[in-house]
Amino acid sequence: MIKVRIPxxxxxxTRGQGEVEANGASVAEVIADLDSMHPGLKQRLYDExxxxxxxxxxxxxxxxxxxxxxxxxxxxxxxxxxxxxxxAGGR
Amino acid sequence: xxxxxxxxxxxxxxEYPTKAIHVCDMCFGPLEVKYNYDExxxxxxxxxxxxxxxxxxxxxxxxxxxxxxxVGLHAGFTPMxxxxxxxxxxxxxxxxxxxxxxxHPTLSFKDxxxxxxxxxxxxxxxxxxxxxxxxxxxxxxxxxAAAAGMQCYVFIPGDLEAAKVLGNLIxxxxxxEVEGNYDDVNRLCSEIAAEHRWAFVNINIRPYYAEGSKTLxxxxxxxxxxxxxxxxVVPMASGSLLTKIWKGLNELxxxxxxxxxxxxxxxxQADGCSPIATAYKxxxxxxxxxxxxxxxxxxxxxxxxxxxxxxKAAAESRGAMDMVSDDEVVEGIKLLAQTEGIFAETAGGVxxxxxxxxxxxxxxxxxxxxxxxxxxxxxxxxxxVIDAVGRPVRIQPSLVxxxxxxxxxxxxxxxx
Numbered sequence: 001m002i003k004v005r006i007p008x009x010x011x012x013x014t015r016g017q018g019e020v021e022a023n024g025a026s027v028a029e030v031i032a033d034l035d036s037m038h039p040g041l042k043q044r045l046y047d048e049x050x051x052x053x054x055x056x057x058x059x060x061x062x063x064x065x066x067x068x069x070x071x072x073x074x075x076x077x078x079x080x081x082x083x084x085x086x087x088a089g090g091r
Numbered sequence: 092x093x094x095x096x097x098x099x100x101x102x103x104x105x106e107y108p109t110k111a112i113h114v115c116d117m118c119f120g121p122l123e124v125k126y127n128y129d130e131x132x133x134x135x136x137x138x139x140x141x142x143x144x145x146x147x148x149x150x151x152x153x154x155x156x157x158x159x160x161x162v163g164l165h166a167g168f169t170p171m172x173x174x175x176x177x178x179x180x181x182x183x184x185x186x187x188x189x190x191x192x193x194x195h196p197t198l199s200f201k202d203x204x205x206x207x208x209x210x211x212x213x214x215x216x217x218x219x220x221x222x223x224x225x226x227x228x229x230x231x232x233x234x235x236a237a238a239a240g241m242q243c244y245v246f247i248p249g250d251l252e253a254a255k256v257l258g259n260l261i262x263x264x265x266x267x268e269v270e271g272n273y274d275d276v277n278r279l280c281s282e283i284a285a286e287h288r289w290a291f292v293n294i295n296i297r298p299y300y301a302e303g304s305k306t307l308x309x310x311x312x313x314x315x316x317x318x319x320x321x322x323x324v325v326p327m328a329s330g331s332l333l334t335k336i337w338k339g340l341n342e343l344x345x346x347x348x349x350x351x352x353x354x355x356x357x358x359x360q361a362d363g364c365s366p367i368a369t370a371y372k373x374x375x376x377x378x379x380x381x382x383x384x385x386x387x388x389x390x391x392x393x394x395x396x397x398x399x400x401x402x403k404a405a406a407e408s409r410g411a412m413d414m415v416s417d418d419e420v421v422e423g424i425k426l427l428a429q430t431e432g433i434f435a436e437t438a439g440g441v442x443x444x445x446x447x448x449x450x451x452x453x454x455x456x457x458x459x460x461x462x463x464x465x466x467x468x469x470x471x472x473x474x475x476v477i478d479a480v481g482r483p484v485r486i487q488p489s490l491v492x493x494x495x496x497x498x499x500x501x502x503x504x505x506x507x
Contacts, residue, residue: 008285009116044117054377054399055102055119059278064394066380084281085119 163206308339
């Protein structure tokens, strides 16, 4: 099981839950599993070309997956995944 | 008639009410204020602006607040310095420095955005303000919150310059040092903002906050006698400042306050954190986040929220982007201080370093009217230059010692 933190804008799809569990050996597989339990979630994270949207940030164990292998990043039992929308700026 | 129409998603165009929200529910794109320009056009004029207060609030018609300013009344309208010595050194005819090292009250351009953010936060009924910051923003939020009597939390990375940490503590906000870099702090704050009803100035208040940066463009045009410069050089962290300067110039043109805008908007980053400038150089319209490693900590955002839009603004304006090494940053700080008497923080060193590079390359031409944005004060980042400025000359308290040290004879030199 992978623990996944869900951001506020997606919680209507998870019946208000901020944290859910899903299965999968990669980020993409976990997203697919989440979508089967919470239909519509995948569409919100991916654009028309099937890539993660520009302003969706996903972290595995606190590491940005863009520093890992993107949505193909491997996951194992006990890993934690966070979905965080549009990180703001400022200094 | 309200001047703000709505918040609108910059990606998909979906509209939202003008509340404390910053992300599109549908596609996660950032939200931006949509104005009622037809209404604004009816009343705004050069004359009205010139008769306004000597602060950034003279442009209140183009800022996202409903009522009068209530926080940060003295921010902005900083000096536009004609830099004759630096211009001569670089080989430029007409160079200006927009000097926000003396912005009120915390000596950086952040006083502009915070003035807007806290005025708007109050209008929206918040009592607690917060921010994620590498220093300057935290200083400004803490100072303004103290003056406004608001509760305040500032979240900073664990490796900040001492002066910036002290510059928070003195106002007595809750200063939270997070073990990690700025991007870690930012991510944490995004999650906190989702759970607590606070006004995070650069998160849920960001659509309003970011608009404050436009005043740098407005002041530039007014202080140049209502003309837009040929070239501007802007330091980039999140990329928001550059994006908003470009937006501000275009608003003035659309409202007929300036007849022509042919400004090329150039972006500056440090080698150790240059995701936006690197994407520009590689001809990409997206960037790859980086792990920052530079002395220019105020620019050390590895995952810049507005990086994509900054690339777009540079492309639209036919501007360029470039980056400089930490050594060049220090050289830039010294050059600015020694030619113009302005002590800038590391971001200023980045700007001057890149300005120098762009002139050398011929990207900025001799006859181009050029403005460089100096956004923060050197007294806050003394660590960056402390080993590069030499030491005082030490002497005994006697005339003999003085004259011997400076090899002066008894006669011949000017007396006092």
